[in-house]
Amino acid sequence: MMMVLMLMISTVLNPIPLLHAATGCPSCPTATIDSGVIVGTAVVEPFSQATVIKYLGVPFAAPPERFQPPRVPDPWDSPYDASTYKPACIQTFAYPAQLRKLVMTWFNTPPSPAGEGEDCLNLNVFVPVSQDQDQDQDQEAKPVLFWLYGGAFNFGTASLPTYDGTNFAANQDVIVVTSNYRTNVFGFPGCPELNLTERNLGWLDQRLALDWVQRNVAAFGGDPRKVTIAGESAGAQSVDALLTSPPRPTPFRAAIMQSGQASVTIPNTVSAESWKTLTRLANCTEGHGMGCLAARPADELKTLIERENLRFSPVPDGGVTWAYTPRIDRLKSRPRKSSIARVPVMIGTNADEGMTFTYPQSDMRRYFNDTWPAMKDVMIDLAGRFYPVGSPGIPTPLHQISLMFTEIVAQCPVRTLARDNKRAGIKTWRYYFNASFPNTQIFEGSGAWHSSEIGLIFGTYPREGATPFQADLSWTMQTAWADFVKDPKGGPGWAPWPKIALIEDERGCGCGRGVDDCAQEEAAESIVTANPGHLDRRCRLMDQLYNKLTLKQGLIEQ
Incomplete structure (x- = not known):
C-alpha cells in the first residue's frame, strides 16, 4: 500500500520524480533544485489524513564564513538527504541565570534536534499533495507562505516543533517554507570594521533564502509570483524591513507581521556597545576585533555573551536591509512612486x-x-x-x-x-x-x-x-x-x-x-x-x- 501511495505522490507532484534505486531509497520523493537533487519524506498528517512531502534542512547558502555575507551554495553531485532537520544557528540567551532558564523553557523547548552550529543556513519546505486532482491534468501552481521566526534577533530556529508546516500545508493546500538565519553576534555583530552594507548579516541571510524560493519553489509545485512573507516578533520586524527596503525585483506579493514591526522603534545602540564589550572580554586589540573574534571558538563567544548579558540586533546599514526612514518612506509612498513594497499587509498583536x-x-x-x-x-x-x-x-x-x-x-x-x-x-x-x-x-x-x-x-x-x-x-x-x-x-x-x-x-x-x-x-x-x-x-x-x-x-x- 505504501509503495502505491508513493507512486501516486510522484505522479501527482510532477516535477517531483522518484529517486533512482541506486540511492538506496527507490520510493522516496525527490525534487531537483538548482543545487542538485534533494530527497524528502512523505507523511500523512494525522488529523486531516492528507499527505505532505517534507524537505528538511535544505541548504540555501554555502557554509557561512563568520562575519561575512552569505553566498549561494555550490552544486552537489549526489542526492542530498532532506529527511531530517539540520543544525540551528548558534543561539544566545543573554539573561540573568533564572530568567535565562525560563526563556529557554518558553521559547526553545524542545531544542533543535540537530543541535546548533555556524553551518546553519538551511530551510524547510512542506509540500501538500493534491490527490483528488486528475493526475493527467496540469495542476495550478500553489501559493507559498515564507516564515521567519522570532527570538529578539538573539535566538530562534526554524526547526522548533511549533513551526512545523505539515498541518498548515495539509489543511490549506499552501506550500510552507521556514528558514533559518543567523542571530546575535553571528548575525548582527554591530562591528564597525564591517562594510556598512554588510552589517546585518542575518537579514542578508533572509534575503538569500527568499531568492532561493524565487529560483526553486517551482520545483515543488509552487508559484514564485505568489509568495507571502510572514514572521513573528523579530521575524515580523524582519518582514517590515523587507517591506520598507525591499529587494528588487520584489520577491513577495503580501506580508504578515505578528507582534512586531521595524518602523516605529527606538534607535539601536545596543549592538555597538555589546561588540565593544565582547572584544574587550576576549582580549582583542582595539580596531582588530573582527579578525580576533573570527578566530575564536563559537562556544567561547556564546559563553561570554550569556555571562555578560550582551544583546545584538540590526543596525543602520546604508538602507540596504533597513531603510533610513521607514515610516517616512511609507507615508510618502504612492502607487507610481514608492521606495517601499506596496503590497497588502496583515498585522496584529496579542493582548498580553x-x-x-x-x-x-x-x-x-x-x-x-x-x-x-x-x-x-x-x-x-x-x-x-x-x-x-x-x-x-x-x-x-x-x-x-x-x-x-x-x-x-x-x-x-x-x-x-x-x-x-x-x-x-x-x-x-x-x-x-x-x-x-x-x-x-x-x-x-x-x-x-x-x-x-x-x-x-x-x-x-x-x-x-x-x-x-x-x-x-x-x-x-x-x-x-x-x-x-x-x-x-x-x-x-x-x-x-x-x-x-x-x-x-x-x-x-x-x-x-x-x-x-x-x-x-x-x-x-x-x-x-x-x-x-x-x-x-x-x-x-x-x-x-x-x-x-x-x-x-x-x-x-x-
Missing part, C-alpha cells in the same frame, strides 16, 4: 505581549529605571494616571507593567503602522489576539502571551487538554491566514483597517478590555470585527513620542 518580558516584576519604579532609564519619569507618570492598579484588566503591579509594555512597545506602534498604511493607500488588515487556554499557559495568568498564537496558526498547539473551541479557533485562524496567502487583495475574511478583528476565546467579545461596536456580536464567535477606538484609547498618548522618534520635523505633516 508584555507578560513574558516583564514576569515576575512587581516593582514598577525599579522596572522602568532598569529598562527605560531615560524615560522612567514619563513612564511612572503614565502608569499612575492611565494604568492604575485596580482598574479593569490591571489587578496587580505585574499586570500594570505588562500592559504598559504591551501597549507602548507592541499594540500602539502597530496601530500607528496601520494608520500610516491607510494614509498611503496600502490595504491593511489588523487583528487583536486575546485567546488563552489552560494547556497553553506558560505560567499562571500568562494569558495571550507573546507568540502564543503561533501554535494555533500552524496547527501545532498541544492536543492534550485542548478544548473543542480551541480546535475550532485553530482551524479558523489558520484558514484566515491561508485565505490571505491565497488572495492577499481579498484579505483574511474581515474588514480592513480602520476595522479590527478580535480573535477571542470562550470568554467572549472584548474579554473585559472594552471595544466599540462589539456588544451585538455573538460571544461564541472566535473572530469578530469591531472599531478599535476604546481598545486603543491610550495609544493617543504615545503619538507624540512615536512622531518624535520616527519623523523628521516638518517633513511629514501629522
Whole structure:
C-alpha cells in the first residue's frame, strides 16, 4: 500500500520524480533544485489524513564564513538527504541565570534536534499533495507562505516543533517554507570594521533564502509570483524591513507581521556597545576585533555573551536591509512612486505581549529605571494616571507593567503602522489576539502571551487538554491566514483597517478590555470585527513620542 501511495505522490507532484534505486531509497520523493537533487519524506498528517512531502534542512547558502555575507551554495553531485532537520544557528540567551532558564523553557523547548552550529543556513519546505486532482491534468501552481521566526534577533530556529508546516500545508493546500538565519553576534555583530552594507548579516541571510524560493519553489509545485512573507516578533520586524527596503525585483506579493514591526522603534545602540564589550572580554586589540573574534571558538563567544548579558540586533546599514526612514518612506509612498513594497499587509498583536518580558516584576519604579532609564519619569507618570492598579484588566503591579509594555512597545506602534498604511493607500488588515487556554499557559495568568498564537496558526498547539473551541479557533485562524496567502487583495475574511478583528476565546467579545461596536456580536464567535477606538484609547498618548522618534520635523505633516 505504501509503495502505491508513493507512486501516486510522484505522479501527482510532477516535477517531483522518484529517486533512482541506486540511492538506496527507490520510493522516496525527490525534487531537483538548482543545487542538485534533494530527497524528502512523505507523511500523512494525522488529523486531516492528507499527505505532505517534507524537505528538511535544505541548504540555501554555502557554509557561512563568520562575519561575512552569505553566498549561494555550490552544486552537489549526489542526492542530498532532506529527511531530517539540520543544525540551528548558534543561539544566545543573554539573561540573568533564572530568567535565562525560563526563556529557554518558553521559547526553545524542545531544542533543535540537530543541535546548533555556524553551518546553519538551511530551510524547510512542506509540500501538500493534491490527490483528488486528475493526475493527467496540469495542476495550478500553489501559493507559498515564507516564515521567519522570532527570538529578539538573539535566538530562534526554524526547526522548533511549533513551526512545523505539515498541518498548515495539509489543511490549506499552501506550500510552507521556514528558514533559518543567523542571530546575535553571528548575525548582527554591530562591528564597525564591517562594510556598512554588510552589517546585518542575518537579514542578508533572509534575503538569500527568499531568492532561493524565487529560483526553486517551482520545483515543488509552487508559484514564485505568489509568495507571502510572514514572521513573528523579530521575524515580523524582519518582514517590515523587507517591506520598507525591499529587494528588487520584489520577491513577495503580501506580508504578515505578528507582534512586531521595524518602523516605529527606538534607535539601536545596543549592538555597538555589546561588540565593544565582547572584544574587550576576549582580549582583542582595539580596531582588530573582527579578525580576533573570527578566530575564536563559537562556544567561547556564546559563553561570554550569556555571562555578560550582551544583546545584538540590526543596525543602520546604508538602507540596504533597513531603510533610513521607514515610516517616512511609507507615508510618502504612492502607487507610481514608492521606495517601499506596496503590497497588502496583515498585522496584529496579542493582548498580553508584555507578560513574558516583564514576569515576575512587581516593582514598577525599579522596572522602568532598569529598562527605560531615560524615560522612567514619563513612564511612572503614565502608569499612575492611565494604568492604575485596580482598574479593569490591571489587578496587580505585574499586570500594570505588562500592559504598559504591551501597549507602548507592541499594540500602539502597530496601530500607528496601520494608520500610516491607510494614509498611503496600502490595504491593511489588523487583528487583536486575546485567546488563552489552560494547556497553553506558560505560567499562571500568562494569558495571550507573546507568540502564543503561533501554535494555533500552524496547527501545532498541544492536543492534550485542548478544548473543542480551541480546535475550532485553530482551524479558523489558520484558514484566515491561508485565505490571505491565497488572495492577499481579498484579505483574511474581515474588514480592513480602520476595522479590527478580535480573535477571542470562550470568554467572549472584548474579554473585559472594552471595544466599540462589539456588544451585538455573538460571544461564541472566535473572530469578530469591531472599531478599535476604546481598545486603543491610550495609544493617543504615545503619538507624540512615536512622531518624535520616527519623523523628521516638518517633513511629514501629522
